[in-house]
Amino acid sequence: MTQRISKSKRFYMMNPIIQFFKFIWLSIKIMLVVAGGHGGTRKANN
Amino acid sequence: MSKIVILGAGISGHVAAAHLRRKLSKEHEVLVVSPNSNYQWIPSNIWVGIGRMKSDQILFPLAPLYKKKNISFKQALVTTFHPEGDAETKSAYVKIKYVTGEEKGKIENITYDYLINATGPKLAFDMTEGLNPGTNKAYSVCTYSHAEHAWHALDDLIQQMKQGKKAKILIGTGHAKSTCQGAAFEYILNVEQELRRHNVRDQAEVIWIANEFQLGDFGMDGVLLSYGDNIMKSSEMVEMVFEDRGIKWILGAGVNKIEDGIAHYETLDGEYKSETYDFAMLIPAFSGHGFKAFDKNNEDITEKLFKGFMLVDADYTAKPYEEWSVQDWPETYQNPSYKNIFAPGIAFAPPHAISKPRVSKNGTSISPAPPRTGMPSGITAKLVADNIIDTINGKKGLHHKGSLGNMGAACIASAGYGMTKGSGVSITTYPIVPDYNKYPDTQGRKLGKTFGEIGLAGHWLKLALHYAFIYKAKMKPFWWLIPE
Numbered sequence: 001m002t003q004r005i006s007k008s009k010r011f012y013m014m015n016p017i018i019q020f021f022k023f024i025w026l027s028i029k030i031m032l033v034v035a036g037g038h039g040g041t042r043k044a045n046n
Numbered sequence: 047m048s049k050i051v052i053l054g055a056g057i058s059g060h061v062a063a064a065h066l067r068r069k070l071s072k073e074h075e076v077l078v079v080s081p082n083s084n085y086q087w088i089p090s091n092i093w094v095g096i097g098r099m100k101s102d103q104i105l106f107p108l109a110p111l112y113k114k115k116n117i118s119f120k121q122a123l124v125t126t127f128h129p130e131g132d133a134e135t136k137s138a139y140v141k142i143k144y145v146t147g148e149e150k151g152k153i154e155n156i157t158y159d160y161l162i163n164a165t166g167p168k169l170a171f172d173m174t175e176g177l178n179p180g181t182n183k184a185y186s187v188c189t190y191s192h193a194e195h196a197w198h199a200l201d202d203l204i205q206q207m208k209q210g211k212k213a214k215i216l217i218g219t220g221h222a223k224s225t226c227q228g229a230a231f232e233y234i235l236n237v238e239q240e241l242r243r244h245n246v247r248d249q250a251e252v253i254w255i256a257n258e259f260q261l262g263d264f265g266m267d268g269v270l271l272s273y274g275d276n277i278m279k280s281s282e283m284v285e286m287v288f289e290d291r292g293i294k295w296i297l298g299a300g301v302n303k304i305e306d307g308i309a310h311y312e313t314l315d316g317e318y319k320s321e322t323y324d325f326a327m328l329i330p331a332f333s334g335h336g337f338k339a340f341d342k343n344n345e346d347i348t349e350k351l352f353k354g355f356m357l358v359d360a361d362y363t364a365k366p367y368e369e370w371s372v373q374d375w376p377e378t379y380q381n382p383s384y385k386n387i388f389a390p391g392i393a394f395a396p397p398h399a400i401s402k403p404r405v406s407k408n409g410t411s412i413s414p415a416p417p418r419t420g421m422p423s424g425i426t427a428k429l430v431a432d433n434i435i436d437t438i439n440g441k442k443g444l445h446h447k448g449s450l451g452n453m454g455a456a457c458i459a460s461a462g463y464g465m466t467k468g469s470g471v472s473i474t475t476y477p478i479v480p481d482y483n484k485y486p487d488t489q490g491r492k493l494g495k496t497f498g499e500i501g502l503a504g505h506w507l508k509l510a511l512h513y514a515f516i517y518k519a520k521m522k523p524f525w526w527l528i529p530e
C-alpha cells in the first residue's frame with residue numbers, strides 16, 4: 001500500500017462535520033448538472 | 047384511445063410507464079410486459095454483494111403497484127416483433143411468452159399503438175467460456191440474486207481468511223468488450239473496505255482486471271475533471287485511490303476463458319496470460335437479446351429494427367474513431383423505419399463506442415463498450431414518454447430531445463459502506479459523450495460541470511439516492527418531483 005492521500009486530506013474526507021457541508025454542496029452541484037437540462041446536438045450544436 | 051406497450055420494467059421501462067400513466071387520461075392504456083415480478087434498484091446491488099444490504103431492501107413487487115396505478119402488467123418475455131401486423135392480426139403487435147403461474151409458457155399477441163422497447167441488455171455470460179455466475183469461483187453483482195450469491199461466497203472466503211488463509215480477489219470485466227466498469231470499480235472498493243472491517247485485509251491480494259487502456263476510462267474515454275483546485279484525469283484519480291488502498295491492476299485485458307479459480311486473458315500486446323484467484327466478480331459482455339422481427343408477409347425484417355440492440359435515430363455509418371462525432375448519437379430514440387417504436391435506456395444500439403477502440407496484436411478488439419447508466423436511462427425514457435404523449439395529443443414532430451452528447455450524468459461510485467466509515471467517489475460528467483468541437487481544450491467535457499470528489503459525503507449521497515429513487519419508483523406522493 002502506498003500512502004497517496006495525505007493525513008490532512010484523509011481527515012477532511014472522513015470528518016462528518018466537514019462532510020455534512022460537503023454533502024449539501026455536492027447535492028446542489030449535482031442537481032445543477034442533472035437539472036441543467038438536456039437536448040439535441042444536431043441543430044446549431046445547441 | 048391509444049395503447050402504449052412497454053417492454054421491460056427496469057429503470058427506463060418503469061420510468062416511462064410511470065410518466066405515461068401520470069400524464070395520460072384513463073382512456074389510454076399503459077401496459078408493461080416484463081419477466082421479473084420485482085422492480086430492483088440495480089445500483090444498490092453492490093451493497094447486497096458485500097452483505098451490507100438485503101435484497102428485499104432494493105426491490106419491491108410490481109404487480110400491486112401497477113394494479114393500484116392502473117398500469118396493466120404481464121409477467122412475460124417478448125419474443126418477436128411484428129410492426130406491420132400480419133394476415134391474422136391486422137395491427138402492429140409483439141409476441142410474448144408468459145413465464146410464471148398457470149399461464150406459464152402461453153404465447154400471446156399483444157397489439158400496440160406505441161411500443162417502448164426498454165429491455166436493457168442481455169447479460170451475455172455465454173460470450174466468455176466458463177463465465178457463469180456461481181461457477182468456477184466467479185460471481186456477478188448484475189442482479190440481486192447474483193449479488194446475494196456473490197456475498198455468500200465472499201463471506202465464506204472471509205471466514206477462511208480469519209483462520210489464516212491467504213486469498214487473491216479479482217474484480218473487473220469478464221470480456222474484452224464488457225462495459226459497466228463503474229459497477230466493478232464500486233465493488234472492488236467496497237470489497238476492499240469490508241476486508242479491512244473484518245481485519246483480514248493483510249491476507250488478501252486485491253486485483254483489478256479490465257479491458258480499459260487506462261484506469262478510470264469507464265467506457266467514456268476517461269474524463270478530465272476538476273478535483274478541488276486541481277484539474278485531474280480520471281486515470282490519475284483512480285490510480286491515487288487504488289494505490290492508497292493497495293489495489294493492483296491489470297489493464298488492456300480481454301478475459302476470454304474462466305476455469306476453476308483461473309482467468310485467462312489476452313493483452314493488447316497480443317500475449318496470452320492467466321491470473322489465479324479465490325474469488326472473482328467479473329462483469330460480462332452486454333449484448334442485445336437476439337430478437338427477431340417480421341413484416342406483414344412474415345418476411346424477416348430484423349435488420350430494420352435491430353443491430354444487436356434496437357436501431358434508433360443515430361448515425362450508424364461505420365467511420366474511424368477520428369471521425370466520430372457527437373452528432374452521431376440519437377436524440378429521440380425513435381426507430382427510423384417504424385415511427386411508433388422507441389428504445390430508451392440500454393436497449394438502443396449505440397452508433398459506436400465512446401472509448402477509443404483498440405485491437406490486440408492478434409486482432410482481438412479489447413476496449414470498453416459504451417456505458418448507459420441509470421440517469422441517462424431514466425432521462426431518455428421520460429423524453430420518449432413525453433414525445434408519445436405529445437403525439438397522442440396531436441402535436442406534430444418530436445420536441446423532447448436528449449442526446450448523450452448534450453446531457454450530464456452523475457456517477458456516485460460507492461467506495462465503502464458505513465455511516466461514519468463509508469466513502470464515495472462522486473464524479474459528474476458533462477456531456478456524457480465528449481463534444482470535442484465545443485470543448486476542444488478539456489477533452490470534450492465542460493470543466494466546472496465535470497468534477498470529482500472523494501469522501502464520506504459521497505456515501506451519504508449514494509445512500510440518499512437509494513432511498514429517493516426507491517420512493518420515486520414506488521410512485522409515492524410527489525414522486526415526479528425527484529428528477530431522473
Ligand SMILES: Cc1cc2nc3c(=O)[nH]c(=O)nc-3n(C[C@H](O)[C@H](O)[C@H](O)COP(=O)(O)OP(=O)(O)OC[C@H]3O[C@@H](n4cnc5c(N)ncnc54)[C@H](O)[C@@H]3O)c2cc1C
Binds near residue numbers: 056080226229456
Ligand atoms: C451492479 C450494477 C451497478 C450499477 N450502478 C449504477 C450506478 O451507481 N449509477 C447508475 O447510474 N447506473 C448504474 N448501473 C447501470 C444501471 O443499472 C443501468 O443503466 C440501468 O439499469 C439501465 O436501465 P434499463 O431499463 O435500460 O435496463 P435494465 O435495468 O436492465 O432493465 C431491463 C428490463 O427489461 C426486462 N427484460 C429483459 N428481457 C426482456 C424481454 N425479452 N421481454 C420483456 N422484458 C425483458 C428485464 O427484466 C428488465 O426489467 C449499474 C449497473 C449494474 C449492473
